[in-house]
Amino acid sequence: DMAKYERTTRGDFAKAARLRKSRPTWNEAPLWHWATEVVGEGVGGAPITQHRLTTCFPTETEVLNFLGDVWRFGARLTFDVETTGEQAMDCRLLCIGLGFVDPMVGIERVLCVPKLSCGGVPYWTDGSWAHVAEALRAVLGSHQIPKLGHNIVFDKLVMESQGFPVGGYADDTMTAHHVLDSELPHGLGFVASTLLDVRFWKDDVKGDEGWLNLPDFTLRTYNLRDILVTMRLWPLLERQLKQFGFMP
Secondary structure: OHHHHHHHHHHHHHHHHHHOOOOOOOOOHHHOOEEEEEEEEOHHHOEEEEEEEOOOOOOHHHHHHHHHHHHHHOOOEEEEEEEOOOOOOOOOEEEEEEEEEEOOOOEEEEEEEEOEEHHHEEOOOOOHHHHHHHHHHHHHHOOOOOEEEOOHHHHHHHHHHOOOOOOOEEEEHHHHHHHHOOOOOOOHHHHHHHHOOOOOOOOOOOOHHHHHHOOHHHHHHHHHHHHHHHHHHHHHHHHHHHHOOOOO
16 A cells, blocks of 8 residues: 555655755745834934835835736736635634746745734734735736646635635646646645655644734744745646646
8 A cells, every 4th residue: 555655755855965066955035125214213312213124124115116026027926825724614724825936037036925924813913914814815816827836726716705806727736736746635734745855844833723812923924935835846847747648
């Protein structure tokens, strides 16, 4: 019964041998964009500054600019939601991760759009959520912007239960992996471990209502790792699907 794991086991040993001689190829640079902001004035008028991870703690303007660029480029949009449970129609939406490849510069761009902060406190306290939600609704609902996800049916149901219809469903890395090898597990962590050099990040958080009490930094960086992994898995899976005749 364990014979189905033979190829995976061989791949793990091959990866281990490769990593003994070279550094992992995983790169999280798109996640780590910081802004330095003045938040006060210290002794002698010296400015007091703080650093903000803009990909996880965005302003309304940053979200709208990101979504505007998705529209402008018509780029494939990867999205992933974090919720308080596994019942898509009966859970609380915590945040929405987004990602696309900027064709102007050929780099990946990612953004976590929070809805709730740690403890269930609303992230948007100044009325900005209405503007953010309107822009999200337009992009997610567009059939001209193709969508990519891992088990995207769940994410679609979550967003639709929140009043965000999702159009333009295109590709799903979980479905693709199931087509390629139906007997193996299809969780994002497992698929990533076979094709990418990302560390195992799926133990960073715990599910259900406990997600409400996770530090915002932990939950949102976890969400964006899901986005980066899904974005990078798709070309590899697509190549295999074409190789075996499952795609033209």
